[in-house]
Amino acid sequence: MKPAPFDYQRPHDLKEALSLLGKAGHSSKIIAGGQSLGPMLNLRLVEPELIVDISALAELKVAERRGDELVLGACITHADIEDGRVPDATRGAMQQIAANIAYRAVRNRGTLGGSLGHADPAADWISALAALGARVRLTSSTGTRLLDVESFVVSALESALRPGEIIETIHVPARPASAQWGYFKSCRKTGEYAHAIAAVVIDPPAATARLVIGAIEAAPIVIKNPLELFGGRITGDYKERFDPQVADTMLAKAGIADAAQRHIHVNVLKRAIRGAAA
Numbered sequence: 195m196k197p198a199p200f201d202y203q204r205p206h207d208l209k210e211a212l213s214l215l216g217k218a219g220h221s222s223k224i225i226a227g228g229q230s231l232g233p234m235l236n237l238r239l240v241e242p243e244l245i246v247d248i249s250a251l252a253e254l255k256v257a258e259r260r261g262d263e264l265v266l267g268a269c270i271t272h273a274d275i276e277d278g279r280v281p282d283a284t285r286g287a288m289q290q291i292a293a294n295i296a297y298r299a300v301r302n303r304g305t306l307g308g309s310l311g312h313a314d315p316a317a318d319w320i321s322a323l324a325a326l327g328a329r330v331r332l333t334s335s336t337g338t339r340l341l342d343v344e345s346f347v348v349s350a351l352e353s354a355l356r357p358g359e360i361i362e363t364i365h366v367p368a369r370p371a372s373a374q375w376g377y378f379k380s381c382r383k384t385g386e387y388a389h390a391i392a393a394v395v396i397d398p399p400a401a402t403a404r405l406v407i408g409a410i411e412a413a414p415i416v417i418k419n420p421l422e423l424f425g426g427r428i429t430g431d432y433k434e435r436f437d438p439q440v441a442d443t444m445l446a447k448a449g450i451a452d453a454a455q456r457h458i459h460v461n462v463l464k465r466a467i468r469g470a471a472a
């Protein structure tokens with residue numbers, strides 16, 4: 195199938211892009227790498243009157259450390275991160291994620307902003323960035339706002355983006371040396387979207403843990419009370435203290451009704467925790 199006819203604009207700067215999007219509102223769509231929007235257009239799942247191509251905007255390719263956080267423009271590609279062309283504040287966690295998204299041709303074009311904007315719960319960045327505590331800066335011609343990644347994703351293929359808004363930058367807190375990182379995704383074969391994801395940041399000296407369950411056909415689950423999973427405390431032996439039964443109960447309460455699905459998610463979580471401890 196071919197896309198329905200649309201107008202195409204390639205603005206020179208962010209201001210011009212925001213003006214175009216502001217005027218067109220609901221009838222416009224942003225394109226960055228086109229890896230997800232392309233198929234959506236071809237299948238006529240979206241039929242915008244105007245497509246605004248942001249891939250040339252220098253403002254969206256910023257990549258710098260600002261104090262305790264890493265600021266990455268929305269048009270940074272997975273390959274930019276995989277190849278280390280942008281600074282890292284996550285001690286390699288983001289590089290590991292980028293290198294395992296799809297295959298190289300997709301990573302060359304696919305962007306951070308596009309991945310979040312598409313809001314596919316199975317996308318790697320949604321779970322990984324939620325675990326890293328990242329925030330998304332949304333900009334329109336009338337102002338900006340900063341949202342946690344987990345609040346930005348509302349449900350499958352639905353984000354908090356309002357008409358006229360653009361994801362400008364992604365803000366990732368620096369990962370302390372004591373915070374251990376684990377990520378595991380279960381896919382039928384390499385390069386395919388995951389059907390279960392777990393991303394964890396566990397910091398025994400600080401006695402904190404941030405655990406995310408993703409690819410659940412909804413916004414990722416950020417486990418609010420992680421202590422319960424580890425028998426009430428987070429210490430260096432957390433791998434041994436992890437209780438899969440408690441995790442299963444938490445996921446049931448979070449709305450995953452199917453026991454087989456919960457079993458997969460709990461085991462994926464267990465592997466991410468083991469990965470962090472390794």
Ligand SMILES: Cc1cc2nc3c(=O)[nH]c(=O)nc-3n(C[C@H](O)[C@H](O)[C@H](O)COP(=O)(O)OP(=O)(O)OC[C@H]3O[C@@H](n4cnc5c(N)ncnc54)[C@H](O)[C@@H]3O)c2cc1C
Pocket residue numbers: 223224225226227228229230231232248268269294295296297300303304305306307308309310311312316317318319355359360361362385386387388
């Ligand atoms: C074969 C294949 C396999 C894939 N496998 C994986 C995988 O295993 N894991 C994974 O995580 N991803 C996977 N992807 C997705 C890929 O990684 C891209 O990140 C993703 O397609 C979107 O990035 P993009 O830049 O191409 O966005 P686009 O396709 O250009 O846009 C996607 C959506 O985001 C919106 N958008 C884009 N940029 C912005 C912005 N700055 N502000 C607001 N909205 C914006 C667009 O309007 C559109 O709705 C796969 C894609 C393909 C084609």
